[in-house]
C-alpha cells in the first residue's frame with residue numbers, strides 16, 4: 084500500500100465514429116466505433132483511508148455522491164477501500180464518457196495505491212469502461228467490451244460543445260429506427276496526417292445523431308453552429324450526445340472558434356482540445 088495520494092486523469096472520450104451494427108437478444112447494441120481521448124477531463128485522487136467520496140470542481144453539481152457513483156462502483160469491483168476525491172470538469176450524461184472515464188481512472192489509481200490487480204470484467208461497470216481503462220485511441224466493437232488499440236493517430240484539433248442538457252443513453256438507443264447499419268471497413272486505413280484522417284472520417288457516421296436530435300433538437304443547432312465556424316472540417320456528435328465536436332486545422336483555429344462560440348452562446352459548455 085502506497086502512503087502518498089495518487090492522482091489519475093479521467094480524460095474525455097470522443098467517438099469520432101459510432102456505427103450501430105445490430106442488437107443482441109438482451110437489448111444491448113453492437114457497435115463499431117473509433118474512439119479517441121481529449122487532453123481535458125476529470126481527475127480522480129485516492130488516499131489510504133476509510134471509504135469516502137468527495138466531489139469537487141466546476142461540474143460537480145448534481146453528480147451523485149452515493150454508491151451509484153461509478154467511482155464507488157469501481158472501488159467495490161476492485162475490492163479496495165480508499166478516501167477518494169473526484170474533481171469534475173466534464174458535464175455529466177454528455178456522451179463523452181464522464182462517469183466511465185472516472186470509473187476507469189479510479190481503477191487505475193486504486194491498482195497503483197494498493198497493488199490490486201485490475202479486474203477482468205470492467206464492462207460490468209458500463210460499456211465505455213473498457214476503452215476508458217485503455218485511455219488511448221482504439222477501435223471499440225461488440226457492446227464496448229472488444230477494444231483494439233490503434234497505432235498512434237495524427238493529433239486532431241477540436242472544439243467540444245455541450246448545450247448543457249443531459250441526455251439519457253438508453254432513451255437515445257430506444258429511438259433508433261435502423262439497428263443493422265454497416266460497420267467501418269474491416270481494415271482501417273493508416274492515416275499519416277490529420278487531413279487524411281479527417282477526410283476519411285467525413286465518409287463515416289454517428290448513427291445515434293439522428294435519434295439524439297429527435298430527443299433533443301438543440302443538438303442540430305450545435306452541429307450547425309460548429310459547421311458555420313471558420314475552418315471547421317467536420318462536425319459530429321460523440322456517443323449518445325449531446326456533446327458535439329468540430330475539427331479544425333490547428334490549435335489556433337480551435338481556440339478562436341471556442342472564443343466565438345462562448346461569446347455567442349454563454350450558456351453552452353465549450354472547450355478547445357487536442358484529441359489523440
Ligand SMILES: C[C@](O)(CO)[C@H](O)COP(=O)(O)OP(=O)(O)OC[C@H]1O[C@@H](n2ccc(N)nc2=O)[C@H](O)[C@@H]1O
Pocket residue numbers: 098101110111112113114116178183208209210211212225226227252253256322323
Ligand atoms: C453510446 C456509447 O457512449 C458509445 O461509446 C456507449 O456505448 C455508452 O456507454 P455507457 O454509458 O458506459 O453505457 P452503459 O451504462 O453500459 O449502458 C447504458 C444503456 O445504454 C444502452 N446501451 C449501451 C451500450 C450498448 N452497446 N448498447 C446499448 O443499448 C443500454 O440501454 C444500457 O442500459
Ligand SMILES: Nc1ncnc2c1ncn2[C@@H]1O[C@H](COP(=O)(O)OP(=O)(O)OP(=O)(O)O)[C@@H](O)[C@H]1O
Pocket residue numbers: 146147151152153154169174175176177178179180181182183185186211249250252322323324
Ligand atoms: N462519476 C460520475 N460522473 C458523472 N455522472 C455519474 C458518475 N457516476 C454516476 N453517474 C451517473 O451517470 C449518469 C450518466 O453520466 P455519464 O457522465 O457517465 O454520461 P454518459 O453520457 O452515459 O457517458 P457515455 O459517453 O459513456 O455514454 C449521470 O446522469 C449520473 O447520474
